[in-house]
Amino acid sequence: MSRELARRIAFTIGALLLFRLGTQIPIAGLDVSRLSSLPDFNGRLSLFSLGLVPYLTAAIFVRLLSLVWRGLSSLERSGxxxxxxVARATLGLTLALAAFQAYGVSSALISIPQLVRDPDGWFAMTATASMIGGVFVLVWLSEQITRYGIGNGLALILSVGMLASLPRDVASIADVVRSGMISGNLVFFHAVFWVATIAVIVLVEGARRNVRVEFGALNVGARQLPVREAVLPIKLNSAGFLIPVTMAPWIFFLPLALAGLVMGADHPLVAAAYRHLQLGQPAHLILVSVAVFVLAFVYTAYVIDPEYTAKSLAQRDGIISGVAPGEATAVYLDRVVSLTTVIGAVYLTALQLIPEVFDLYGIGLPYSMVVNGGAALVVVCTALDIKAQVRDVSLTNPGGVRR
Known part of the structure; x- marks a missing residue:
């Protein structure tokens, strides 16, 4: 192991230990003796109780806005x-969202008897400020991990938060098996299912559709470099997971919320719609599946813009064999990306539906609504990213030169 790799690993471990330490520090003003009697405290009322949710929500909103606002998209690609x-705007929106969420949590805590030592004092303000500070500490910590450690900081913090709950989930499953509430065969089925799911995630996330590209001869000083060949890799899943899955429920819940405001939440049609759109209901399952499938195409079109890619290839004297440069290249890339995204969209939809299918058929376990396809995807992709960075650092000399 090289000295640089050891330093990065040590920095990452230290930063993650700091994150776990913060999840055990309760919000100032709470009665610690009362907290110790809560079996599921587990960081929910700590300085980091909001986690990275406000920042991720702000980042997703800015990214969605860039899909419809060409100026913001151009700004992101301007250098x-x-x-x-864009990062400053995201942090500003994070501050607003964190303040709103933190004040709501603080107000709710005051209403719990004997939990707050001085509910009539400055608790709401100090608790709100401490939780907002916790969000920005996590954002800063994730940036430091990305810059000086190993892996993507945001993904690592999310993954560690998910993995930290596994021992508790395993213990609760063991308890319900011992009590006879569920059978050991069901637990064995889940174990086999998740092993197979992780194998599929590794396979799909590593799969690429390679488009061969030829670059013309290049003059460098007195030398002339010959024609070079390269590949343009297109991932099966270019849309990721967070944006399609986060945005999908908005498509039908926002119109439903507006209908509730206009017609009244107790209107028979609105009440029936809410009832049928609950998690685990067939209507919810179908609508979310369609929405995630469509949004995978929409976001992939933003991530891989065929026109922008065709223009970049033309500027570097690159062509796809058998395809004319310019508009014909853009059309060809659009067709290849669309066909490739079909597989990725089906894959994302299937991962999203795992907990709902379990719930629909009554074969879920206590963890099923927390450890789901999305959580598995985040953790596996984080591990794959760490593996790639470890290999890259191991093959690089201190001066940045490949061995």
């Missing part, structure tokens, strides 16, 4: 200065 402006 380092443009990306810095």
């Amino acid at each position: 380092e200065d443009g990306r810095r402006k």
Whole structure:
């Protein structure tokens, strides 16, 4: 192991230990003796109780806005200065969302008897400020891990938060098996199912559709480089998971919320719609499946813009064999990306539906609504990213030169 790799690993472990320490520090003003009697405290009322949710929500909103606002999309691609402006806007929106959520949590805590030592004092303000600070500490910590450690900081913190609950989930499953509430065969089925699911995730996330590209001869000083061949890799899942899955429920719940405001929440049609759109209901399952499938195509079109890619290839004197440069290249890439995304969209939809299918058929376990396809995808992709970075650092000399 190289010294640089050891330093990065040590930094990452230290940062993650700091994150876990923060989840055990309760919000100032709470009665610690009362907290110790809560079996599921588990960081929910700690300085990091909001986690990275406000920041991820803000980042997703900015990314969705860039899909419909061409100016923001151009700003993101304009260089380092443009990306810095987008990052500042994301942090500003994070502050607003964190303040709203933290104040709501603080107000709710005051209403719980004997939990807050001085509910009539400054608790709401100090608790709100501490939780907002916790969000920005996590954002800063994730950036430091990305810069000086191993792996993506955001994904690592999310993954550690998910993995930290596994021992408790296993213990609760063991308890219900001992009590006879569920059978050991069901537990064995889940174990086999998740092993197979993780294998599929590894396979799909590593799969690429390679489009061969030829670059023309290049003059470098007095030398002339010959024609070069390369590949343009297209992932089966270019849309990720967070944006399609986060945005999908909005498509039908926002119109339903507006209908509730206009017609009244107790209107028979609105009440029936809410009832049929509950998690685990067939209507919810079908609508979410369609929405995730469509959104996978929409977001992939943003991530891999065929027109932008065709223009970039033309500027670098690159062509796809047998395809004319310019508009014909854009059309060809659009067709290849669309056909590839079909597989990725089916894959994302299937991962999203895992907990709902379990619930629909009554074969879920206590963890099923927490440890789901999305959580497995985040953890596996984080592990694959760490593996790639470890290999890259191991093969790089201290001066940045490949061995």
